[in-house]
Amino acid sequence: MADSALTDTPAEAEPAPASPAKKRRAKIIILVLLGVALVGGLVWFLRYQSYGKFQQSTNDAYVQADSVTVAPKVSGYVDRVLVAENQTVKAGDPLVRIDARDYRAQAQQSEAQIDVARANARGVEAQIAEQQAAIARARAELAVAQTDASFADAEVARYAPLAETGAETRERVATLRNQARQASARVAAARAALTAAERRVGTLRAQIAQAEAQAEGARAQLDAAQTDVGATLIRAAIDGRIGDKTVRVGQFVQAGTRLMSVVPTRDLYIEANFKETQLGLMRVGQPVRIEVDALPGVEIPGRVASIAPGTGAQFSVLPPQNATGNFTKIVQRVPVRIALSAGPAARALLVAGMSVEVSVDTRSARDAAERIAREQEAHNERIGR
CATH class of the missing domain: 2.40.30.170 (Efflux pump adaptor protein, beta barrel domain)
Structure with missing residues (x-):
């Protein structure tokens, strides 16, 4: 039965040999693929050498x-916030307004100091005008004293020879000489009074200069106060968009605090x-x-x-120190x-x-x-x- 089974089972069909035409077609396809791959590789290599390796x-x-950080120059309470988050702004557009009442009061105080200094200067100028009259009077008194002194000297010169001859008493000459000395002393006193009056003008002019200096100082304080008043309105320095806005109305901000x-x-x-x-x-x-x-x-x-x-x-904030510890090149x-x-x-x-x-x-x-x-x-x- 085994033999009959082997005899009855059909033998497996052997594959038919490929025809020469199919073999030739396969070889052509392989050669074409190799050629395409070779050309593609050559093109890639040429492109890499001329272009790719330089990218x-x-x-x-x-x-x-x-970006520009917006921060106030002065401290105070935020009165208004004039922009919204992500809003587009132009250079010069107002962003935040800080309550400026304190800084306006400082400016008014500086203006008052300027007025006081100017009033002091005008008062001293009036004193100088009065002093000019005093100088004129001192000069007149000096002239009178000099006239009296000249007359007294002339009297002494006239009576002294007469006293030598006995035509006039010595007591008379002594009296005239005493009067001449008194007249000379009055001249010196009048001259000193004139000098004091003239120097008084210099003192008054120094007071004017002091008042003007005080006015300049108050004017500088006024400029600073006005600058602070202007700084209460914060404006955009550049064109752009608002980001990272943290400021709120009623918030107290310190100078230099980041707002947006x-x-x-x-x-x-x-x-x-x-x-x-x-x-x-x-x-x-x-x-x-x-x-x-x-x-x-x-x-x-x-x-x-x-x-x-x-x-x-x-x-970086903490640059590496490769000279310490182990080293790994990065x-x-x-x-x-x-x-x-x-x-x-x-x-x-x-x-x-x-x-x-x-x-x-x-x-x-x-x-x-x-x-x-x-x-x-x-x-x-x-x-x-």
């Missing part, structure tokens, strides 16, 4: 803006943190392709505006500022802090590495000599 990209990049920020939406830029190994051919002015995560598929052109003078670690990153050339529609959607990806085309400096190497070799040779 330096990073996703450690963010939209930035040099004004973000200049028209002056946005990109800060990209490239690895130090990517900066060899990077130069200011090179073109940049920018892709914002919030705008997928949209490519924004830009250019390299500047390169930081140090790595991010150097400008590739550092250098901030690069990139200027945007976004259109109005794209710029309206950009805000500070957004994540972006940037790619810098460094082909303009493709020969820089070789040139630097040649210059360094020449410099080394000069030093070796």
